Amino acid sequence: MRRAILLVLVLASACLPIVAQAQTETRITILYDAFGNDPAMKKDWGFSALIEIAGKRILFDTGNDSDIFAANVKARGIDLSKLDFLVLSHRHSDHMAGLGYVLSVNPKLKIYAPREGFGIYGSSLPSSFYRKDESLPPQMRYYDGSPPEVMKFGTAWQGANFETIDKTTEVAPGVTLIALVSDAPGTRELRELSLAIDTPDGIVLLVGCSHPGIENIAEAAAVINPKIHLIVGGLHLVAARDDVIASVVTALKDTFKVENIAPGHCTGEPTFAALKQAFGTHYIYAGVGATFSVGPSMTSGQRRGEAPTLDENDWPAYRKLATREDPFGVVQWRAKKQHAGR
Ligand SMILES: [Zn+2]
Ligand SMILES: [Zn+2]
Secondary structure, eight states, X not given: OHHHHHHHHHHHHHHHHHHHHHHHSEEEEEEEOSOOSOTTSXXXXXXXXXXXETTEXXXXXXXXXXXXXXXXXXXXXXXXXXXXXXXXXXXXXXXXXXXXXXXXXXXXXXXXXXXXXXXXXXXXXXXXXXXXXXXXXXXXXXXXXXXOSEEEEEESSTTOEEEEEOSOEEEETTEEEEEEEOOSTTSTTOEEEEEEEEETTEEEEEESSOTTOXXXXXXXXXXXXXXXXXXXXXXXXXXXXXXXXXXXXXXXXXXXXXXXXXXXXXXXXXXXXXXXHHHXXXXXXXXXXXXXEEOXXXXXXXXXXXXXXXXXXXXXXXXXHHTSSSTXXXXXXXXXXXXXXX
Protein backbone atom coordinates (compact mmCIF):
# COMPACT_ATOMS: atom_id res chain seq x y z
CA MET A 1 0.00 0.00 0.00
CA ARG A 2 2.86 2.34 0.83
CA ARG A 3 4.18 1.62 -2.66
CA ALA A 4 0.83 2.69 -4.11
CA ILE A 5 1.00 6.06 -2.32
CA LEU A 6 4.58 6.51 -3.42
CA LEU A 7 3.55 5.78 -6.99
CA VAL A 8 0.78 8.38 -6.85
CA LEU A 9 3.26 10.95 -5.53
CA VAL A 10 5.81 9.99 -8.17
CA LEU A 11 3.18 10.32 -10.90
CA ALA A 12 1.92 13.65 -9.61
CA SER A 13 5.44 15.09 -9.50
CA ALA A 14 6.65 13.48 -12.71
CA CYS A 15 3.77 14.08 -15.14
CA LEU A 16 4.35 17.77 -15.80
CA PRO A 17 8.16 17.80 -16.05
CA ILE A 18 8.12 14.95 -18.58
CA VAL A 19 6.07 16.99 -21.03
CA ALA A 20 8.28 20.04 -20.52
CA GLN A 21 11.48 18.01 -20.78
CA ALA A 22 10.55 16.67 -24.21
CA GLN A 23 10.88 20.19 -25.63
CA THR A 24 14.30 21.10 -24.31
CA GLU A 25 16.17 17.96 -23.33
CA THR A 26 18.17 15.72 -25.53
CA ARG A 27 16.23 12.51 -25.92
CA ILE A 28 17.47 9.41 -27.71
CA THR A 29 15.37 6.50 -28.99
CA ILE A 30 16.96 3.28 -30.25
CA LEU A 31 15.09 2.17 -33.39
CA TYR A 32 17.18 -0.76 -34.52
CA ASP A 33 19.24 -3.39 -32.73
CA ALA A 34 19.42 -7.13 -32.15
CA PHE A 35 18.58 -6.94 -28.44
CA GLY A 36 15.87 -5.20 -26.49
CA ASN A 37 12.96 -5.69 -24.09
CA ASP A 38 10.16 -3.95 -25.96
CA PRO A 39 7.74 -6.52 -27.43
CA ALA A 40 6.41 -3.92 -29.89
CA MET A 41 9.83 -3.66 -31.60
CA LYS A 42 11.47 -6.16 -33.95
CA LYS A 43 15.04 -7.23 -33.24
CA ASP A 44 17.61 -7.54 -36.00
CA TRP A 45 21.34 -6.97 -36.43
CA GLY A 46 22.02 -3.32 -37.25
CA PHE A 47 21.69 0.13 -35.75
CA SER A 48 19.51 3.22 -35.89
CA ALA A 49 18.68 5.92 -33.37
CA LEU A 50 16.59 9.08 -33.30
CA ILE A 51 18.08 12.05 -31.46
CA GLU A 52 15.81 14.88 -30.39
CA ILE A 53 17.63 17.96 -29.19
CA ALA A 54 16.47 21.57 -28.75
CA GLY A 55 13.59 21.08 -31.18
CA LYS A 56 15.83 19.33 -33.74
CA ARG A 57 15.27 15.75 -34.84
CA ILE A 58 18.24 13.85 -36.23
CA LEU A 59 18.10 10.28 -37.53
CA PHE A 60 21.37 8.38 -37.17
CA ASP A 61 21.61 5.27 -39.40
CA THR A 62 18.68 3.26 -40.74
CA GLY A 63 19.18 -0.40 -39.77
CA ASN A 64 19.67 -3.59 -41.72
CA ASP A 65 16.27 -4.28 -43.30
CA SER A 66 13.86 -1.73 -44.74
CA ASP A 67 10.70 -3.58 -43.64
CA ILE A 68 11.90 -4.09 -40.06
CA PHE A 69 13.07 -0.48 -39.88
CA ALA A 70 9.67 0.72 -41.15
CA ALA A 71 7.86 -1.47 -38.60
CA ASN A 72 9.96 -0.15 -35.70
CA VAL A 73 9.54 3.47 -36.79
CA LYS A 74 5.75 2.94 -36.93
CA ALA A 75 5.72 1.09 -33.59
CA ARG A 76 7.34 4.16 -32.00
CA GLY A 77 4.96 6.53 -33.84
CA ILE A 78 7.85 8.47 -35.39
CA ASP A 79 7.09 10.80 -38.29
CA LEU A 80 10.07 10.60 -40.66
CA SER A 81 8.71 13.50 -42.72
CA LYS A 82 9.68 15.74 -39.77
CA LEU A 83 13.43 15.25 -39.60
CA ASP A 84 16.13 17.89 -39.80
CA PHE A 85 18.65 15.53 -41.32
CA LEU A 86 19.91 11.97 -41.49
CA VAL A 87 23.47 10.85 -40.75
CA LEU A 88 24.67 7.63 -42.37
CA SER A 89 27.67 6.56 -40.32
CA HIS A 90 29.25 4.31 -42.96
CA ARG A 91 28.48 2.23 -46.01
CA HIS A 92 27.84 -1.10 -44.28
CA SER A 93 24.37 -2.42 -45.06
CA ASP A 94 23.40 -3.00 -41.40
CA HIS A 95 23.36 0.82 -41.07
CA MET A 96 21.91 1.78 -44.44
CA ALA A 97 19.34 -0.72 -45.62
CA GLY A 98 16.40 1.33 -44.30
CA LEU A 99 17.38 4.34 -46.42
CA GLY A 100 14.96 3.35 -49.20
CA TYR A 101 12.10 3.51 -46.70
CA VAL A 102 13.26 6.87 -45.31
CA LEU A 103 13.39 8.30 -48.86
CA SER A 104 9.92 6.91 -49.65
CA VAL A 105 8.57 9.07 -46.78
CA ASN A 106 10.97 12.02 -47.09
CA PRO A 107 12.61 12.11 -50.56
CA LYS A 108 14.29 15.51 -50.13
CA LEU A 109 15.76 14.84 -46.68
CA LYS A 110 19.30 16.13 -46.16
CA ILE A 111 21.64 13.16 -45.75
CA TYR A 112 25.19 13.40 -44.45
CA ALA A 113 27.43 10.49 -45.42
CA PRO A 114 31.17 9.83 -45.53
CA ARG A 115 32.92 10.97 -48.71
CA GLU A 116 34.51 8.06 -50.54
CA GLY A 117 36.05 7.81 -54.00
CA PHE A 118 33.58 5.92 -56.23
CA GLY A 119 31.39 5.39 -53.16
CA ILE A 120 27.71 4.52 -53.20
CA TYR A 121 26.71 8.01 -51.98
CA GLY A 122 28.16 9.51 -55.14
CA SER A 123 31.46 11.30 -55.61
CA SER A 124 33.48 13.35 -58.05
CA LEU A 125 37.08 13.79 -59.16
CA PRO A 126 38.87 16.36 -61.33
CA SER A 127 39.52 14.77 -64.73
CA SER A 128 43.17 15.74 -64.32
CA PHE A 129 43.54 12.61 -62.16
CA TYR A 130 44.12 10.33 -65.15
CA ARG A 131 47.16 10.38 -67.45
CA LYS A 132 46.53 11.63 -71.00
CA ASP A 133 48.09 10.51 -74.26
CA GLU A 134 47.51 13.10 -76.94
CA SER A 135 49.15 10.95 -79.63
CA LEU A 136 46.12 8.63 -79.65
CA PRO A 137 43.23 9.09 -82.13
CA PRO A 138 40.12 10.61 -80.42
CA GLN A 139 38.15 7.34 -80.54
CA MET A 140 40.79 5.70 -78.31
CA ARG A 141 40.69 8.51 -75.80
CA TYR A 142 38.32 9.01 -72.89
CA TYR A 143 35.57 11.50 -73.78
CA ASP A 144 37.16 11.79 -77.26
CA GLY A 145 40.05 13.60 -75.58
CA SER A 146 37.87 16.40 -74.07
CA PRO A 147 36.88 15.25 -70.59
CA PRO A 148 34.66 17.37 -68.32
CA GLU A 149 36.67 19.31 -65.75
CA VAL A 150 34.97 17.39 -62.94
CA MET A 151 33.98 13.76 -63.42
CA LYS A 152 30.89 12.78 -61.41
CA PHE A 153 30.30 9.25 -60.16
CA GLY A 154 26.82 8.02 -59.39
CA THR A 155 25.01 7.12 -56.22
CA ALA A 156 22.90 4.06 -55.50
CA TRP A 157 20.05 6.47 -54.56
CA GLN A 158 19.79 8.84 -57.51
CA GLY A 159 18.06 12.10 -56.62
CA ALA A 160 18.74 11.74 -52.88
CA ASN A 161 20.03 14.89 -51.19
CA PHE A 162 23.49 13.69 -50.10
CA GLU A 163 26.20 15.88 -48.68
CA THR A 164 29.37 13.87 -48.32
CA ILE A 165 31.79 14.77 -45.55
CA ASP A 166 35.52 14.07 -45.55
CA LYS A 167 36.71 16.06 -42.57
CA THR A 168 35.24 16.79 -39.16
CA THR A 169 32.55 19.42 -39.73
CA GLU A 170 30.12 21.35 -37.53
CA VAL A 171 26.87 20.97 -39.51
CA ALA A 172 24.64 22.92 -37.09
CA PRO A 173 25.49 24.95 -33.97
CA GLY A 174 27.00 22.47 -31.50
CA VAL A 175 26.35 19.51 -33.81
CA THR A 176 29.55 18.07 -35.28
CA LEU A 177 30.19 15.14 -37.58
CA ILE A 178 33.50 13.52 -36.73
CA ALA A 179 35.04 12.01 -39.87
CA LEU A 180 37.63 9.27 -39.34
CA VAL A 181 39.07 6.40 -41.35
CA SER A 182 39.44 2.81 -40.20
CA ASP A 183 42.87 1.28 -40.05
CA ALA A 184 41.72 -2.18 -38.95
CA PRO A 185 42.30 -5.26 -41.13
CA GLY A 186 39.14 -6.01 -43.12
CA THR A 187 37.86 -2.41 -43.01
CA ARG A 188 41.07 -0.55 -43.88
CA GLU A 189 40.25 2.83 -45.50
CA LEU A 190 36.58 2.54 -44.52
CA ARG A 191 35.34 6.00 -43.66
CA GLU A 192 32.92 6.55 -40.80
CA LEU A 193 31.03 9.52 -39.40
CA SER A 194 30.21 9.84 -35.70
CA LEU A 195 27.80 12.46 -34.35
CA ALA A 196 28.98 14.67 -31.48
CA ILE A 197 26.45 17.01 -29.87
CA ASP A 198 27.85 19.59 -27.46
CA THR A 199 25.20 19.89 -24.73
CA PRO A 200 25.35 21.86 -21.45
CA ASP A 201 26.20 18.53 -19.79
CA GLY A 202 29.06 17.73 -22.17
CA ILE A 203 29.39 15.82 -25.41
CA VAL A 204 26.71 13.32 -26.40
CA LEU A 205 28.47 11.04 -28.88
CA LEU A 206 26.67 8.68 -31.27
CA VAL A 207 28.73 6.02 -32.97
CA GLY A 208 27.62 3.54 -35.63
CA CYS A 209 30.23 0.78 -35.62
CA SER A 210 33.37 2.60 -34.39
CA HIS A 211 35.48 1.02 -37.16
CA PRO A 212 38.12 3.79 -36.76
CA GLY A 213 38.37 2.76 -33.07
CA ILE A 214 36.24 4.14 -30.24
CA GLU A 215 39.33 5.59 -28.56
CA ASN A 216 40.17 7.62 -31.68
CA ILE A 217 36.56 8.80 -31.94
CA ALA A 218 36.48 9.74 -28.24
CA GLU A 219 39.76 11.63 -28.66
CA ALA A 220 38.31 13.62 -31.58
CA ALA A 221 35.15 14.35 -29.55
CA ALA A 222 37.24 15.51 -26.58
CA VAL A 223 38.78 18.19 -28.79
CA ILE A 224 35.31 19.75 -29.12
CA ASN A 225 34.65 19.45 -25.38
CA PRO A 226 36.79 17.37 -23.03
CA LYS A 227 33.72 16.47 -20.97
CA ILE A 228 32.12 13.43 -22.61
CA HIS A 229 28.70 13.02 -21.07
CA LEU A 230 27.44 9.99 -22.97
CA ILE A 231 28.44 7.53 -25.69
CA VAL A 232 25.67 5.68 -27.54
CA GLY A 233 26.03 2.96 -30.19
CA GLY A 234 28.32 0.22 -31.44
CA LEU A 235 31.89 -0.05 -30.17
CA HIS A 236 32.91 -2.85 -32.55
CA LEU A 237 34.25 -5.26 -29.94
CA VAL A 238 31.86 -8.06 -30.86
CA ALA A 239 34.66 -10.61 -31.31
CA ALA A 240 37.43 -8.89 -29.31
CA ARG A 241 39.60 -10.68 -26.73
CA ASP A 242 39.10 -9.97 -23.03
CA ASP A 243 42.36 -8.00 -22.77
CA VAL A 244 41.37 -5.74 -25.69
CA ILE A 245 37.93 -5.19 -24.15
CA ALA A 246 39.51 -4.39 -20.77
CA SER A 247 41.88 -1.84 -22.27
CA VAL A 248 39.08 -0.04 -24.18
CA VAL A 249 36.85 0.00 -21.09
CA THR A 250 39.72 1.45 -19.02
CA ALA A 251 40.44 4.09 -21.65
CA LEU A 252 36.80 5.19 -21.79
CA LYS A 253 36.42 5.22 -18.01
CA ASP A 254 39.80 6.55 -16.87
CA THR A 255 41.43 8.36 -19.80
CA PHE A 256 38.38 10.01 -21.36
CA LYS A 257 36.33 9.99 -18.15
CA VAL A 258 33.18 9.18 -20.09
CA GLU A 259 30.31 9.77 -17.67
CA ASN A 260 27.62 7.51 -19.09
CA ILE A 261 27.62 4.72 -21.62
CA ALA A 262 24.69 3.34 -23.64
CA PRO A 263 26.32 0.58 -25.69
CA GLY A 264 24.54 -1.30 -28.45
CA HIS A 265 24.92 -3.04 -31.79
CA CYS A 266 28.47 -4.40 -32.40
CA THR A 267 29.71 -3.62 -28.87
CA GLY A 268 29.52 -7.36 -28.04
CA GLU A 269 28.10 -9.38 -25.16
CA PRO A 270 31.34 -9.71 -23.13
CA THR A 271 31.86 -5.93 -23.59
CA PHE A 272 28.33 -5.24 -22.32
CA ALA A 273 29.32 -7.19 -19.19
CA ALA A 274 32.64 -5.36 -18.77
CA LEU A 275 31.04 -1.94 -19.30
CA LYS A 276 28.20 -2.74 -16.91
CA GLN A 277 30.75 -3.64 -14.26
CA ALA A 278 32.85 -0.51 -14.88
CA PHE A 279 30.03 2.03 -15.25
CA GLY A 280 27.48 0.60 -12.78
CA THR A 281 24.40 2.84 -12.65
CA HIS A 282 25.95 4.97 -15.40
CA TYR A 283 25.47 2.09 -17.83
CA ILE A 284 22.34 3.04 -19.75
CA TYR A 285 20.35 0.17 -21.20
CA ALA A 286 20.00 0.88 -24.94
CA GLY A 287 18.20 -2.08 -26.50
CA VAL A 288 15.85 -1.53 -29.45
CA GLY A 289 12.86 0.54 -28.28
CA ALA A 290 14.73 2.14 -25.37
CA THR A 291 14.21 5.89 -24.92
CA PHE A 292 16.33 7.91 -22.56
CA SER A 293 16.71 11.59 -21.74
CA VAL A 294 20.16 13.05 -21.42
CA GLY A 295 20.70 15.19 -18.36
CA PRO A 296 22.83 16.14 -15.36
CA SER A 297 22.04 13.17 -13.14
CA MET A 298 21.70 10.57 -15.82
CA THR A 299 21.94 7.09 -14.38
CA SER A 300 20.33 3.86 -15.44
CA GLY A 301 16.83 3.45 -13.98
CA GLN A 302 16.89 6.94 -12.45
CA ARG A 303 15.62 10.27 -13.61
CA ARG A 304 17.32 13.22 -11.93
CA GLY A 305 17.92 11.06 -8.89
CA GLU A 306 14.35 11.73 -7.73
CA ALA A 307 12.27 8.85 -8.83
CA PRO A 308 12.52 5.60 -10.70
CA THR A 309 12.27 6.05 -14.46
CA LEU A 310 8.97 4.93 -15.83
CA ASP A 311 9.45 2.99 -18.98
CA GLU A 312 7.75 4.75 -21.90
CA ASN A 313 5.54 1.67 -22.26
CA ASP A 314 4.27 2.13 -18.71
CA TRP A 315 2.79 5.57 -19.38
CA PRO A 316 -0.36 4.55 -21.29
CA ALA A 317 -1.24 2.08 -18.53
CA TYR A 318 -0.57 4.60 -15.76
CA ARG A 319 -2.48 7.35 -17.54
CA LYS A 320 -5.42 5.00 -17.99
CA LEU A 321 -5.33 4.14 -14.30
CA ALA A 322 -4.98 7.79 -13.34
CA THR A 323 -8.27 8.67 -15.05
CA ARG A 324 -10.14 6.34 -12.71
CA GLU A 325 -11.62 7.71 -9.50
CA ASP A 326 -9.43 5.69 -7.17
CA PRO A 327 -6.64 4.65 -9.48
CA PHE A 328 -4.47 2.78 -7.07
CA GLY A 329 -7.02 1.89 -4.38
CA VAL A 330 -5.66 4.60 -2.08
CA VAL A 331 -9.09 6.03 -1.17
CA GLN A 332 -10.38 2.58 -0.39
CA TRP A 333 -7.26 1.82 1.69
CA ARG A 334 -7.60 5.04 3.69
CA ALA A 335 -11.27 4.39 4.33
CA LYS A 336 -10.50 0.89 5.57
CA LYS A 337 -7.70 2.21 7.81
CA GLN A 338 -9.91 4.88 9.31
CA HIS A 339 -12.64 2.32 9.85
CA ALA A 340 -10.22 -0.03 11.62
CA GLY A 341 -8.89 2.84 13.77
CA ARG A 342 -12.30 3.69 15.17
ZN1 LIG B 1 30.17 -1.54 -39.97
ZN1 LIG C 1 27.39 -2.37 -37.97
